[in-house]
Amino acid sequence: xxxxxxxxxxxxxPSRARDAPSGAPGxxxxxxxxxxxxxxxxxxxxxxxxxAPADPEAARxxxxxxxxxxxxxxxxxxxxxADLVREGMAGQEQAGRAVWEETAARMVDAxxxxxxxxxxxxxxxxxxxxxxxxxxxxEGALLHLLNRGWLGLAxxxxxxxxxxxxxxxxxxxxxxxxxxxxxxxxxxxxxSVSPDGRLTTRRTWLRGTESGRPALVLDFGPPGRPxxxxxxxxxxxxxxxxxxxxxxxxxxxxxxxxGAGAPCRQVPEGVGTxxxxxxxxxxxxxxxxxxSWPVVLGPVVPVPGERGWQxxxxxxxxxxxxxxxxxxxQAGLWQLAALSGGGPVTVFGECGHRGFTPLTAWxxxxxxxVALTG
Amino acid sequence: xxxxAGEERSGEACGDWGELVGAALLGTGRRRGSGGGPRExxxxxxxxxxxxxxxxxxxxxxxxxxxxxxxxRPEPPEPARRRLARLxxxxxxxxxxxxxxxxxxxxxxxxxxxxxxxxxxxxxAPAVLLPALLDAARARSDLRPQALALAGPRGMWLAxxxxxxxxxxxxxxxxxxxxxxxxxxxxxxxQEGLFAERAGLLGAVRARDPAAAVRLLSSTWxxxxxxDRLMFLDSLRVGLSAGDEPFLEAxxxxxxxxxxxxxxxxxxxxxxSALARRMARRALACVGPDGVAPPAGCDAGMLRDGVxxxxxxxxxxxxxxxxxxxxxxxxxxxxxxxGGxxxxxxVALPMPGGESWAEELHAAWCRAAVRQRDPEWxxxxxxxxxxxxxxxxxxxxxxxxxxxxxxxxxxxxxxWVARFIGAHGLSEAxxxxxxxxxxxxxxxxxxxVDALDAAREAGxxxxxxxxxxxxxxxxxxxxxxxxxEALTAAAQPEADAGGAAGAGAxxxxxxxxxxxxxxxxxxMLAELAPEPAV
Numbered sequence: 001x002x003x004x005x006x007x008x009x010x011x012x013x014p015s016r017a018r019d020a021p022s023g024a025p026g027x028x029x030x031x032x033x034x035x036x037x038x039x040x041x042x043x044x045x046x047x048x049x050x051x052a053p054a055d056p057e058a059a060r061x062x063x064x065x066x067x068x069x070x071x072x073x074x075x076x077x078x079x080x081x082a083d084l085v086r087e088g089m090a091g092q093e094q095a096g097r098a099v100w101e102e103t104a105a106r107m108v109d110a111x112x113x114x115x116x117x118x119x120x121x122x123x124x125x126x127x128x129x130x131x132x133x134x135x136x137x138x139e140g141a142l143l144h145l146l147n148r149g150w151l152g153l154a155x156x157x158x159x160x161x162x163x164x165x166x167x168x169x170x171x172x173x174x175x176x177x178x179x180x181x182x183x184x185x186x187x188x189x190x191x192s193v194s195p196d197g198r199l200t201t202r203r204t205w206l207r208g209t210e211s212g213r214p215a216l217v218l219d220f221g222p223p224g225r226p227x228x229x230x231x232x233x234x235x236x237x238x239x240x241x242x243x244x245x246x247x248x249x250x251x252x253x254x255x256x257x258x259g260a261g262a263p264c265r266q267v268p269e270g271v272g273t274x275x276x277x278x279x280x281x282x283x284x285x286x287x288x289x290x291x292s293w294p295v296v297l298g299p300v301v302p303v304p305g306e307r308g309w310q311x312x313x314x315x316x317x318x319x320x321x322x323x324x325x326x327x328x329x330q331a332g333l334w335q336l337a338a339l340s341g342g343g344p345v346t347v348f349g350e351c352g353h354r355g356f357t358p359l360t361a362w363x364x365x366x367x368x369x370v371a372l373t374g
Numbered sequence: 375x376x377x378x379a380g381e382e383r384s385g386e387a388c389g390d391w392g393e394l395v396g397a398a399l400l401g402t403g404r405r406r407g408s409g410g411g412p413r414e415x416x417x418x419x420x421x422x423x424x425x426x427x428x429x430x431x432x433x434x435x436x437x438x439x440x441x442x443x444x445x446x447r448p449e450p451p452e453p454a455r456r457r458l459a460r461l462x463x464x465x466x467x468x469x470x471x472x473x474x475x476x477x478x479x480x481x482x483x484x485x486x487x488x489x490x491x492x493x494x495x496x497x498x499a500p501a502v503l504l505p506a507l508l509d510a511a512r513a514r515s516d517l518r519p520q521a522l523a524l525a526g527p528r529g530m531w532l533a534x535x536x537x538x539x540x541x542x543x544x545x546x547x548x549x550x551x552x553x554x555x556x557x558x559x560x561x562x563x564x565q566e567g568l569f570a571e572r573a574g575l576l577g578a579v580r581a582r583d584p585a586a587a588v589r590l591l592s593s594t595w596x597x598x599x600x601x602d603r604l605m606f607l608d609s610l611r612v613g614l615s616a617g618d619e620p621f622l623e624a625x626x627x628x629x630x631x632x633x634x635x636x637x638x639x640x641x642x643x644x645x646x647s648a649l650a651r652r653m654a655r656r657a658l659a660c661v662g663p664d665g666v667a668p669p670a671g672c673d674a675g676m677l678r679d680g681v682x683x684x685x686x687x688x689x690x691x692x693x694x695x696x697x698x699x700x701x702x703x704x705x706x707x708x709x710x711x712x713g714g715x716x717x718x719x720x721v722a723l724p725m726p727g728g729e730s731w732a733e734e735l736h737a738a739w740c741r742a743a744v745r746q747r748d749p750e751w752x753x754x755x756x757x758x759x760x761x762x763x764x765x766x767x768x769x770x771x772x773x774x775x776x777x778x779x780x781x782x783x784x785x786x787x788x789x790w791v792a793r794f795i796g797a798h799g800l801s802e803a804x805x806x807x808x809x810x811x812x813x814x815x816x817x818x819x820x821x822x823v824d825a826l827d828a829a830r831e832a833g834x835x836x837x838x839x840x841x842x843x844x845x846x847x848x849x850x851x852x853x854x855x856x857x858x859e860a861l862t863a864a865a866q867p868e869a870d871a872g873g874a875a876g877a878g879a880x881x882x883x884x885x886x887x888x889x890x891x892x893x894x895x896x897x898m899l900a901e902l903a904p905e906p907a908v
Contacts, residue, residue: 081412081416082411082412082413082416083412084398084412085397085398085401085402085412085415085416086401086402086403086411086412087401087403088398088399088400088401088403088404089398089399089401090399090400090401133395133398133399134391134395136398137394137395137398137419137423138419138423140398140416140419141416141417141419141420141422141423142420142423142424144413144416144417144419144420145420145424148417272432273432274431274432277430277431277432280427280428280430281427281428281429281430282428284424284427284428285428288420288424301438301439303435303436303437303438303439304439304535304536305436310433310435310436312435312436312438313432313435317434317435318432318433318434318435319432319433319434319435319436320432320433321433331505331506334504334505334532334536335502335504335505337439337532337535338501338502338503338504338505338528338532339501339502341441341442341501341528341531342438342439342440342441342442342531343441343442352427353426353427353430363501370502
């Protein structure tokens with residue numbers, strides 16, 4: 001239990017930043033050029049394609065320089081992790097996170113924002129209460145795995161290599177992802193702000209009504225300007241989604257011109273708690289750094305509890321713990337309980353190793369979704 | 375899906391997870407022999423972590439909550455649901471009041487109206503808004519009865535799950551009270567319940583069947599504590615009728631003085647009761663066409679009928695007794711005593727030989743008119759709305775006059791206050807307006823708007839009338855919005871004209887807010903109208 005609480009507090013804010021675009025603002029950033037996706041993913045991508053470098057040779061040299069920088073950063077980070085385990089993590093509680101902040105800044109300098117975000121999180125863990133050593137070893141080991149992936153990139157199969165590149169924070173190369181045309185149901189949309197308050201990330205979860213395929217569309221906005229992409233929960237839009245390589249095939253960009261869409265006429269079909277965890281486990285094979293997997297869960301009964309909430313299968317004895325902030329249940333959970341009245345509901349959310357984070361709920365037989373407040 | 379899952383699993387190649395964590399805590403550099411270097415440890419930990427995450431299984435479900443009882447009432451229409459969500463969200467922001475108010479409506483004031491209107495339509499609260507509704511009711515006890523009624527059984531069910539909302543269970547609101555028809559359950563709760571439960575039960579039974587409540591109360595009356603007897607007796611005010619007389623008459627001999635006094639007061643509100651007749655006899659002996667002769671003493675009979683013997687400091691005992699006798703005597707007894715004169719004529723009579731008693735007499739008549747809810751006497755004691763307050767026949771106190779007004783029929787009440795405002799303006803109207811029915815009747819609303827405009831022309835400032843303004847936002851008929859808009863326009867130019875830009879702009883802003891609030895109220899009420907059946 002405590003284990004989970006610790007994990008969550010760490011996860012809450014910073015992990016969102018991992019999905020930040022490769023050119024996310026930060027110290028030492030040099031390439032905020034065409035690859036940057038701030039202010040509209042689809043258009044940004046198109047612009048990037050158009051503004052393809054005139055001099056391929058120069059571009060190649062630039063890419064080479066950047067790869068070298070990242071490699072140097074990765075080597076330095078590996079050393080830090082090895083030192084941590086060799087000297088022992090016991091002193092970390094006292095050491096404070098300043099040292100890790102410094103390492104994170106070095107990763108930003110090395111143009112590896114994905115590594116920087118993970119390092120920053122790692123530094124937060126010892127301050128998060130009991131159970132931190134296991135949690136720190138888990139995250140440190142996954143960071144080590146990412147480093148090793150980068151160093152052995154040439155030997156990795158294509159999709160995994162793309163996943164490693166995007167997790168490290170390298171903008172994807174010209175490689176075109178798969179294009180899927182479908183009627184996409186908007187399952188959830190929410191914003192989160194980076195720890196430094198300099199970037200708002202808007203996540204929109206979609207599911208193809210025909211393909212059944214999940215998709216995550218990210219949009220970004222600087223302070224004072226909310227992200228532009230606004231798709232109301234419960235709408236179905238017909239559009240082409242271009243999936244980016246790697247990251248378990250979740251990240252997608254919607255081609256423009258999809259219109260306002262129509263309201264969904266039925267409650268999306270849900271799965272039980274077992275298949276939900278299976279789906280997350282399967283996705284980990286493609287992206288071992290995945291925190292969670294989008295799942296429509298149902299029918300489930302929300303079970304409030306003083307030591308944490310659960311979503312329990314309406315039939316059978318299985319349940320998923322709700323990922324809670326470790327403190328008081330959030331308003332959204334009480335909304336979920338009110339909606340259920342102790343009966344079964346369908347819930348969309350993110351299912352991961354910290355538990356299930358409910359985002360949207362449906363009452364039985366009522367296709368109108370209820371977006372739960374965070 | 376439990377934290378133990380990872381610890382239980384021991385991999386063939388990567389050793390026990392607990393050992394790995396131990397080694398990482400201690401440091402591979404300090405451990406001799408066993409295991410490899412830091413890189414090997416990190417490799418093993420990575421494999422372990424991924425295995426754990428990929429192999430997660432569902433946890434065992436905790437006992438589920440009992441399902442909420444069904445609520446057959448319909449939900450409000452969609453626009454009304456959205457409105458309630460906004461009102462509840464606006465509540466949090468409204469708290470921070472900072473000096474002068476702007477031109478936007480005060481959402482916190484609209485919430486009670488929304489709740490009342492939704493209650494009249496017989497809606498239930500949308501489930502997803504229950505948490506916000508319970509939070510609102512927790513913060514504002516004035517909202518509780520309506521908010522909890524709207525929340526209904528699902529709201530009570532939810533409140534049972536969250537300690538923050540325990541107040542809702544305490545407040546009762548039907549939660550846990552047996553059906554008043556279920557005699558056995560009623561009797562059991564009455565005999566075994568806590569005081570609050572019993573008081574709630576008595577109220578519920580009284581509302582359904584007044585006589586049954588008296589029977590219930592009689593069944594345990596002799597064994598109740600004095601303070602409980604007083605509270606239970608007080609709850610009989612609701613639904614009071616001649617049928618209660620035997621019980622109340624018996625209570626005149628109660629051990630507790632407060633219980634006796636309350637029983638007497640209730641009996642005096644029943645003009646046909648034996649107590650009322652006894653009081654009439656005593657009062658008629660003191661007051662007549664010849665003048666006022668207060669009682670010379672307080673005898674045992676008077677004491678039994680609830681007359682308090684000792685006056686408060688600074689009052690003569692004879693006028694104190696006189697007041698109590700007249701107050702408890704049925705007003706109908708005075709017509710014959712004064713040779714067939716009606717209430718207005720009796721009130722207008724000079725009281726020969728008793729100038730000093732006259733004031734006491736009129737004050738007692740005022741109390742009697744309110745207690746016996748006698749509109750003829752109330753109107754007579756209020757007098758003409760145009761006359762100066764100081765010369766009012768009954769009382770000069772605005773609070774007393776507001777009480778008298780509440781006895782008048784609604785239309786008459788609004789008309790009286792409208793004429794009062796026409797004659798005296800708004801500065802003394804606040805309490806009187808509070809006695810009027812919402813929304814204000816046409817003539818009353820027009821009088822208020824006219825008076826506000828007159829105040830503006832006279833060079834006043836709107837905040838001098840903030841009390842009336844606040845009332846107007848809640849009580850003006852939305853139909854007045856059109857006229858107000860014209861006044862807003864009238865107020866504006868003055869602001870641009872002179873160097874004294876002050877008052878005009880403030881009035882324009884105040885009128886704008888009033889108009890906006892009225893329009894919002896109109897929209898709010900329209901949204902609540904049931905959707906036509908498809």
